[in-house]
Amino acid sequence: MDAKLPDWDARVAAVVRAIPRGSVLSYGEVARRAGRPGHARQVARALAASADRDLPWYRVLRADGRPGLAPASDAWRTQCRRLAEEGVVMRAGRVRMQRRPAQDLDELLWAPDRT
DNA sequence: GCGCTGACGCGAT
DNA sequence: CATCGCGCCAGCG
Numbered sequence: 001m002d003a004k005l006p007d008w009d010a011r012v013a014a015v016v017r018a019i020p021r022g023s024v025l026s027y028g029e030v031a032r033r034a035g036r037p038g039h040a041r042q043v044a045r046a047l048a049a050s051a052d053r054d055l056p057w058y059r060v061l062r063a064d065g066r067p068g069l070a071p072a073s074d075a076w077r078t079q080c081r082r083l084a085e086e087g088v089v090m091r092a093g094r095v096r097m098q099r100r101p102a103q104d105l106d107e108l109l110w111a112p113d114r115t
Numbered sequence: 116g117c118g119c120t121g122a123c124g125c126g127a128t
Numbered sequence: 129c130a131t132c133g134c135g136c137c138a139g140c141g
Binding site for chain 1: 124
């Protein structure tokens with residue numbers, strides 16, 4: 001019904017804050033946990049829009065394990081540094097993360113959101 | 116109101 | 129593995 005979900009940003013923030021120290025999540029995974037499978041881009045936008053400094057946004061990476069920011073950019077370096085501080089190991093500019101064990105294609109296509 | 120853009124994802128090449 | 133291309137969706141000219 002109401003597709004506006006004014007608390008979307010808040011939800012994303014909550015999910016991100018819940019990421020344990022030294023661990024990471026992909027944008028897509030965050031979107032899923034926030035109740036909107038497939039909305040990875042909106043997660044990115046939410047993070048970019050958020051002015052919350054305490055938000056561990058750096059624990060959110062792309063599905064391929066690379067930071068979503070422009071390589072060598074200011075924020076990019078910050079992200080790598082903070083991750084390193086938490087013991088997250090990066091290899092060739094990307095974090096080793098296990099790719100999601102492809103669930104049923106059906107579910108992927110229908111992607112019902114659970115509010 | 117329309118079209119471009121982007122802190123994405125994934126199969127195909 | 130590294131790249132490319134296309135699909136998605138909401139925010140913003």
